[in-house]
Amino acid sequence: MPERRVLVTGAELxxxxxxxxxxxxxxxxxxxxxxxxxxxxxxxxxxxHAILMRGNPPIGAELMSLAPxxxxxxxxxxxxxxxxxxxxxxxxxxxxxxxxxxxxxxxxHTIALILALARDVVTLADRTRGGEWARGTYAGQExxxxxxxxVGFGRIGRRVAVIARALGIEVVALSAHPGGVDAALAREVAxxxxxxxxxxxxSLHAPLNAATRxxxxxxxxxxxxxxxxxxxxxxxxxxxxAALLDALHSGxxxxxxxDTLTEEPxxxxxxxxxxxxxxxxxxIAAMTAGAIVRMGVSAAxxxxxxxxxxxxDRDAVVNxxxxxxx
Numbered sequence: 001m002p003e004r005r006v007l008v009t010g011a012e013l014x015x016x017x018x019x020x021x022x023x024x025x026x027x028x029x030x031x032x033x034x035x036x037x038x039x040x041x042x043x044x045x046x047x048x049h050a051i052l053m054r055g056n057p058p059i060g061a062e063l064m065s066l067a068p069x070x071x072x073x074x075x076x077x078x079x080x081x082x083x084x085x086x087x088x089x090x091x092x093x094x095x096x097x098x099x100x101x102x103x104x105x106x107x108x109h110t111i112a113l114i115l116a117l118a119r120d121v122v123t124l125a126d127r128t129r130g131g132e133w134a135r136g137t138y139a140g141q142e143x144x145x146x147x148x149x150x151v152g153f154g155r156i157g158r159r160v161a162v163i164a165r166a167l168g169i170e171v172v173a174l175s176a177h178p179g180g181v182d183a184a185l186a187r188e189v190a191x192x193x194x195x196x197x198x199x200x201x202x203s204l205h206a207p208l209n210a211a212t213r214x215x216x217x218x219x220x221x222x223x224x225x226x227x228x229x230x231x232x233x234x235x236x237x238x239x240x241x242a243a244l245l246d247a248l249h250s251g252x253x254x255x256x257x258x259d260t261l262t263e264e265p266x267x268x269x270x271x272x273x274x275x276x277x278x279x280x281x282x283x284i285a286a287m288t289a290g291a292i293v294r295m296g297v298s299a300a301x302x303x304x305x306x307x308x309x310x311x312x313d314r315d316a317v318v319n320x321x322x323x324x325x326x
């Protein structure tokens with residue numbers, strides 16, 4: 001059996017995922033904890049055939065050049081902004097995602113943030129623990145009958161729409177692919193401006209790229225309904241945090257719930273953390289027990305398929321230019 005080395009960055013794998021790699025005779029080396037570019041570079045100088053990414057640092061052309069035998073980078077999730085796709089494609093390295101393994105978990109967390117923000121759950125809990133009984137001054141918001149605008153209508157956005165509709169929420173959506181919104185679940189809009197103008201709640205579910213980086217900024221916030229809510233379970237860099245901070249302090253935005261920030265983890269003096277009407281969770285939307293197993297199994301299965309020349313899940317391949325045409 002040929003030598004196959006798989007490097008896992010960021011954390012250990014679920015036992016079910018490890019078994020998949022062991023069954024193909026792979027040597028699996030784990031880099032647990034916070035992984036630096038220098039440490040990753042040292043590991044890549046040892047013959048490496050696959051990387052299973054559970055954490056940073058980003059992998060660019062320089063790091064890839066240290067691993068001439070690299071065949072595949074498999075993400076333990078759906079986002080690929082931490083991989084230089086152009087460099088990977090130029091070197092013939094497949095980049096694959098865990099497909100929709102984390103979609104149920106992220107969709108549920110999104111809805112949880114919407115409800116918690118609308119009903120002021122976190123602040124009320126803190127006030128009550130502090131000895132205040134705020135029942136006489138409380139007036140929360142119902143989500144039934146409100147309009148949710150989804151920026152992105154992929155696997156996660158679609159699941160969010162299903163749950164939102166069950167709660168009586170009207171849904172509009174912007175897809176990267178015109179015509180890509182299921183009319184049974186949401187009304188498709190053509191532009192971000194149109195979506196922001198009609199939405200009481202705006203939720204981000206698009207990949208981070210040149211078009212989406214900083215898309216929620218002072219100009220776009222000015223287009224939102226006064227008092228609208230912002231939810232971000234996608235990527236922190238999609239939001240101009242200085243603009244959001246000002247909008248929260250001024251009341252231009254009624255509240256924000258973020259599972260991801262531009263800097264992670266944030267320092268203790270991170271300005272945004274002092275904003276009113278803000279909920280922040282530590283980038284854990286996808287981190288349920290079930291999702292972790294599904295993502296690990298999916299990533300390991302993708303690696304095993306590449307290294308054994310088995311049929312690939314084409315939907316999981318990001319740089320499809322490397323696939324043979326059907």
